[in-house]
Amino acid sequence: MMKAGSYRKRERKEWGVNGQDQALPSNGSGPPQPDNSTVSRWQMLDKDYLLLRDAVLELMSIDLLHYRTVQMERRLTTYLSRSEQDTWASYTQMLYRQPEEARRFLEFLTINVSSFYRDADKWTILAEKILPDLLNRTKPYGLQAWSIGCSLGAEPYTLAMLLCELASGRRHKIDAGDIDTAVLDVARAAGPYSSNELRELPPRLTEKFIVAADNNQFGVRPELRRLVHFERFDLLQDKAARLYDLVICRNLVIYFTPAIKEQVFRELALAVKPGGILFIGSTETFTNFRQYGFTYLGPSFYQRNG
Numbered sequence: 483m484m485k486a487g488s489y490r491k492r493e494r495k496e497w498g499v500n501g502q503d504q505a506l507p508s509n510g511s512g513p514p515q516p517d518n519s520t521v522s523r524w525q526m527l528d529k530d531y532l533l534l535r536d537a538v539l540e541l542m543s544i545d546l547l548h549y550r551t552v553q554m555e556r557r558l559t560t561y562l563s564r565s566e567q568d569t570w571a572s573y574t575q576m577l578y579r580q581p582e583e584a585r586r587f588l589e590f591l592t593i594n595v596s597s598f599y600r601d602a603d604k605w606t607i608l609a610e611k612i613l614p615d616l617l618n619r620t621k622p623y624g625l626q627a628w629s630i631g632c633s634l635g636a637e638p639y640t641l642a643m644l645l646c647e648l649a650s651g652r653r654h655k656i657d658a659g660d661i662d663t664a665v666l667d668v669a670r671a672a673g674p675y676s677s678n679e680l681r682e683l684p685p686r687l688t689e690k691f692i693v694a695a696d697n698n699q700f701g702v703r704p705e706l707r708r709l710v711h712f713e714r715f716d717l718l719q720d721k722a723a724r725l726y727d728l729v730i731c732r733n734l735v736i737y738f739t740p741a742i743k744e745q746v747f748r749e750l751a752l753a754v755k756p757g758g759i760l761f762i763g764s765t766e767t768f769t770n771f772r773q774y775g776f777t778y779l780g781p782s783f784y785q786r787n788g
Contacts, residue, residue: 533571538587547739549739553736554737589662589664596634597678598687599684601682605644608644608761612783613644613648617652625655628726628753629641629659630658630659631659631660632712633665634669639672639691646691657711658712659720660712660714661715675701676700718742718746725755728759729753729759732764733763736765751776755786757786760784771784
């Protein structure tokens, strides 16, 4: 859910939800895959995790205890086994000494995978069923939406496209937040984005709202930028600024411990207006939705009663 000079690799792929890594940030072609003996050498003990946690908390204001799951430990073990350090203690010291490595590690933690219309089937449901109902409820006013963990801005800009298509004359407002200030800089600038980040966007939306930039990259039209307000937001510490008709938080909660998941869903639920919608990731489940007054509409979509 995070960003002072972007160092991201746009070709980087997302980590699997079961903890299986598909790619790591690297310099050039990257170091070779570690063998099993190397991974074993990096096995995390409690003292190692706490040592790393203290450094990350001080340098990045992120508490790794909130993320201590089997998946996270596996990701950390794989990442750090590819470093040039011999021990967890030496790697932790490197985070203090080398700001570039600290920025790289932050990007690794925050999983800045982003593309327009990602999981196209869910966006189609949103466009054809969810948004028309919400716009009918809010008529004649604009929709108030919140995209949390927005990364490079593809998600809130996708929503802005749909709102412009469905109800262009209204004063919609989309708040978007992430903990990484470097990716927020890219989002505020509306790119540039690669063709790969546009691959799922329907042609009609590409033609209407995407503009060419330098070096075979792309941006979005100014009217979309005016709809979206970006600011740094830490879902574990900050509170929603207002109530929203639509809250989008996708593929973020799966990395938290069970207790933190419960806390996050509680905060998200409190940010949704009666009749509003919570839109979560395909691999995530809002288990206690009834406790917070929601109705299950289908995979990824929950509506607050009232």
